[in-house]
Amino acid sequence: MTRGLFFSGALVVAPAIGLAMFCDAARAGGAKDYYTKRAWGSFNGGQxxxxxxxxxxxxxxxxxxxxxxxxxxxxxxxxxxxxxxxxxxxxxxxxxxxxxxxxxxxxxxxxxxxxxxxxxxxxxxxxxxxxxxxxxxxxxxxxxxxxxxxxxxxxxxxxAPDLTISGAVAAGSRISFTGPDGVTAAAKVEPDGWFSAPATPGEWLVDVSADGATQRRKIVVGGAPVVLSAFSGKGGPAEEPLPEQHVVGFDDLLTTSGVFEIPSGYGGLNWYNLVAMHQRFTDGPGYVNTTMSGEFIAYNSSGHPAQAFSDKPFDFEGAYFGAGWNDAEGETLVLKAWRGDQPAYEDQVVLSASGPVYFAADYMRITRLEIRTQHHWQAAIDDFAYRTGP
CATH class of the missing domain: 2.60.40.10 (Immunoglobulins)
Incomplete structure (x- = not known):
């Protein structure tokens, strides 16, 4: 009876399994086993x-x-x-x-x-x-x-973009450009008032004459085509610019790759619905292509209207604008400005995701600027330039 309790199969098989497991666990490898060299004559099969x-x-x-x-x-x-x-x-x-x-x-x-x-x-x-x-x-x-x-x-x-100076004037206006070389030439004005002329980097004078009055703009052409705000058609002396100049590139608001709504008081202005982010935070190529300085860019949040405003008048000098996403190629930017409750300026600019245009606004003594797009795509914005008083 005692011998029958010790089944011979169990006595043989169990030690055999244990021995196999022990042998696998005990196997040791050397440097040649772990640091094998490739057979360089064979195909890798990768890409x-x-x-x-x-x-x-x-x-x-x-x-x-x-x-x-x-x-x-x-x-x-x-x-x-x-x-x-x-x-x-x-x-x-x-x-x-x-x-x-x-x-x-x-x-x-x-x-x-x-x-x-x-x-x-x-x-x-x-x-x-x-x-x-x-x-x-x-x-x-x-x-x-x-x-x-x-x-x-x-x-x-x-x-590099083909540099141009373009804009709109009243029908029948005459326009001339004086370039950095001092040469003055007339530009063609289309029946709808649109004009566009090739340019080179440097300082330019733009003279528009209509109804016996002449307006002059001084602009600097840099790394992007320049679009001028609409000429008023009114002659007379221009207002003196406010003395304190500011250019914000939105690079000092955050150091991470996230997004940050621009707070009121930044740069001495108040802001609404304008967001700053690192240019590569999203996959939109226009954010990278519109960035002109630093690594950060601003945009109108969710493609909805944004504002810059102040109780004290300020001059909006201009900014670089582009379309954030390639699907928004040809989106129209609409800029409106007020002095108090009175409308003062309004312009439209066509945007591209390939790179920015510089909108030379020359909006004087405004208290509110609205930035919106016609189809609610995000407009990328860099180097926002403005002037304030003492």
């Missing part, structure tokens, strides 16, 4: 990007240097050896990426041969670096991340 960088050439010198900025949402075409093309947009870092792999056949670059990359600028932009199209042979290279490499790497491509 990598072949890329090109597009940047905003802020100083327009044709060189990617300090101060230049990446430019998202620019179309780049990849030309394949078989004649097909594939288009990709540049990302927030300014790179257009095309995936490359010998073994993963559903990617953009899979066969060795001659490829081209061509940057297609947005309307109103030009290449400054002279290298919109670049070519290279691609060859198989087993063991590299995508098992293929480019024989020649790409160089950054710089873009």
């Amino acid at each position: 990598m990007n072949t890329s090109i960088l597009v940047f905003r050439d802020l100083n327009r010198n044709g060189v990617y240097d300090l101060g230049d900025r990446p430019m998202p949402h620019v179309a780049v075409e990849l030309g394949k050896p078989n004649g097909d093309t594939v288009m990709r947009w540049t990302n927030a870092g300014g790179f257009a990426n095309f995936r490359m792999s010998v073994t993963q056949r559903d990617l953009e670059v899979v066969d060795p041969g001659h490829y081209s990359l061509r940057v297609v600028p947005p309307p109103g932009w030009s290449i400054t670096t002279g290298n919109a199209s670049q070519e290279s042979d691609y060859v198989v290279s087993p063991g590299s991340p995508g098992d293929m490499i480019a024989c020649a790497t790409t160089h950054p491509v710089g873009l």
